[in-house]
Amino acid sequence: MEKNTEIINWAKESLGAKGYILNGSPEVVQATPWSSVTRFSTSSGHVYLKQTPPGLSLEPVITKILHAQFHASVPEVIAMNKDLDCFLMEGCGFSLRELLKSNFQPDLLCQAIKEYTYIQAVVGEHLDMFFELGVPDWRLEKLPLLYDELVGKEDLLQADGMTTDELRLLQELSSKLLSMCDILSGFKIPPTLDHCDFHDGNILIEPDTKNMTIIDWGETVITHPFFSLITFLNTAVRHYSLKEVDQVYVDLQDACFENWHELLSQVRLVEAISLSKKLWPVYAALGFCRLMMSSQAEEFKSLFGRLSGCLRGFIKATEEYDGVTECCVMEFLSDKMEVVLLNKSLEKQTVEFLNKHEETSLFLLSNLKNYGATLTDDTYSGNFKCLLKNKEIVAVFALTRIGNLLVQTDHKADYSEVIVNACLKESVSFRGVISDWEIAKPIWECAKLRIPFFKENVCKKEILFKLSMGNLVNIESKHTIEYLKESNYAEWSALHRVLMSELKLNLDQEDAEAERKRFLQDTNNKNWLGLFVDGRLVSIAAYIARFGNTGQIGSIFTASDMRRRGLMKELIVQLLLDGKNNKKMEKVILFTDENNYAAIGLYEGLGFKRIGYFGLLFGEHQN
Structure with a gap:
């Protein structure tokens, strides 16, 4: 007193x-x-x-x-x-909530969100001053440790109503939380100042001018910007009886995205906030625990169960995430997705669809032609599946014998969850994605979240190049360059395995017999060229996919002791001439690491033009 x-x-x-x-x-x-x-x-x-x-x-x-x-x-x-x-x-006016209770105006809620996201945007580059003040650090990389500390407060949580089984489950979910935070970090949405209690009850409005003021910054932290926006959305749902499918809710969520449209597409933003919603209960639990630790315990008796309720929300969120079905209605798609095996009636439509995206579909087109539409013993065979929307193909994919997913979509939406779920029902274990970067990356993030104990080994963003053969520059060969044949297998295998190791790809999880069989198939089709110096095979390159008049070259490699002699340029030119003159190719594509400046310079010097990005993403299952 x-x-x-x-x-x-x-x-x-x-x-x-x-x-x-x-x-x-x-x-x-x-x-x-x-x-x-x-x-x-x-x-x-x-x-x-x-x-x-x-x-x-x-x-x-x-x-x-x-x-x-x-x-x-x-x-x-x-x-x-x-x-x-x-x-x-x-004083700055009256409660926005009280105004809206008597006269609901969704535009004012959107205005409030934009006022707040403006603060998020302008403060984001000046976080150091807030760290120096002592504002808590709840960035995504810190969240798993904060979570572990929270679920370790067993006496506090049991006093709030949590059971021993629930506490054990929360502790087991620690690795799941870490994985979810890693995936959300992959969207590259930067952290910023977070109000931690942002809702219409903490917004004041001047009735005449409609000027707004955001109050109550005492619980401020630094974390992912979507968490506090989700608080706002959840509060709007509760106080104004909204549903996530309502247009008002969609408009509010779109207002949350306003500052990030230059960073991510609408589909990716929806994916990011969907994952953020599953992590939000942990954020809410941390916030409420902080309030409890800042005050007298007896004062919270009237709020019994609120902390444990947040954590139960996280348990439910993880259960719901794992419960996706193959034919599901996604949060941002109104139509049901149907996955079907490629059959005769769909074959023509499938090829037409892939041809529309030829430059990123050559692996699919080539494998379909060479190995058929079903999984066999061949390394690159797979069950071809079509994703249908209103009976029209919107995606084609195949999980190959060695577990690499080849996929092409229409780019109109993110079908990751449907595709990943279909792959998880295959007899082959999923271990990677090879596709257009914008398709591959969200599928990869979804897969990492869905597959327990799955570790990422490689995440390569490659520059995709195209060359029209009419632009081909001829260079006279100074060395012996010829098609590889069966007798070259041992030398080729040694070079190819070093290539895979240097690139950290290790794509070909096959035994020596399967590798030899594949090499002989390729040599019979005259796909491999080799450059020899004094009878030694020192450089290799191949057409790794061919369909119609378009080819894709790759597996380009020179022995380490023979580099910087111009051998690779010499070999690639001859490979291109072979494609043009003997295989009747009009276009060639290839991809290389975005940081491989020497290779980029070589390809652009030969007339290749950049047309996009390609993704090579691989991992392994851990016990």
Whole structure:
């Protein structure tokens, strides 16, 4: 009581010193276990006094910085007292929630989101100043440790109603959380300042001007920007009886994306926020635990079960994620997806679909031609499947004998969950994706989340090049270059295995007999060329896929002791001439690592043009 009197006296003295004339007695307008707010009626309008626990005492400092340095829509702090953990701020209108309860206006909710995401955007490049203040670090790489610390508070959680079995399950989900955080990090959405309690109840609005002010920054942390936006969406669902399929909800979620459209496509943003929603219960639990630790425990008796409720929400979220079915309705697709095996009736439509995307579908087209549409003992065979939407093909994919997924979609939506689920029902174990980068990466992230104990080994983003044969530049060969034949197998195998090792790909998980069989098939089709120096095979290159008048070259390699002699350029030119003159090819494509500057220079010097990016993503199952 003495402290309350001291705080009120300080507020009156501070207001008097600044020229405010008080009208009547102060009035307590809000009291929670972690803060209280008192309103003063003055000659210059309402002024509010807020008291916080020491653990949340950064609120006036953060608010002042946001107001003064970033011109953010936050209250103006009149005075603060660090010793008493309180501060005074100007009144800024009335509760947005109260206004909307009587007159629901979705546009005002969208406006509130945009005011907040503006703050997220402008503050994002200045996080160091907030770290220096002591704002908690909840970035995604820190979240697993924070989670482990939280679920380790067994006495606290049991006192809040959690059972021993639930606690054990939460501890087991630690690795799942780590994987989910890694995947969300892969979207490259940068961390920023997070309000931690952003909703319409913490937004004030001036009825006449519709100017908004975001209050209550005491729980601020630094983390992924979507978490606090999900808090806002969840609150809107609860208070205004919205559903995620409602257009109002869709519009609100789209407003959340406004600052990130240059970074990611709409489909990828939806995927990112969908994953963020599954992690959100952990974020909410951490926030509530922080409030509890900042206040007296007995004051939280009326909120019994809230902390454990958040954590049960995480358990449910992980269960729901694992429950995706093959024919599912995705969050951002209104039509049912149907996966069917490629059959005779679909063969023509499938080839036509792949031909539309020829430059990124050559592996599929070539394998379909060479090995057929079903899985056999051949290394690159696989069960070809079509993803149908309204009976039209929107994706074609095949999981090969060695576990690499070849896939092509229409790029109109993200079909990752449907495709991955279909692959997990195959007899072959999934271990990688080879496709257009924009298709491969989301499938890969989905697969890593779906497959227990799956470790990423390789994630390569390759530049995709194309050459029209009419632009081919001829270079006279100074060495012996010829088709490889059976007698070259031993030398070829040694070079090819070093190539795979250097690239860290190790694509061919096949025994020596299967490798030899594949080599003989390729040599019979005259796919491999080799360059010889004094009878020794030192450079190799091949047509690794061919369909119609288009070829794809790859497996380009020179022995380490014979490099920087121009041998590779010499060999590639002869391989291209062979394609043009003997195989009637009009176009050739290839891909190389985006950091392989020597190879990039070589290909561009030969006339290749960049046309996109290709993904090579591989992993392994761990026991």
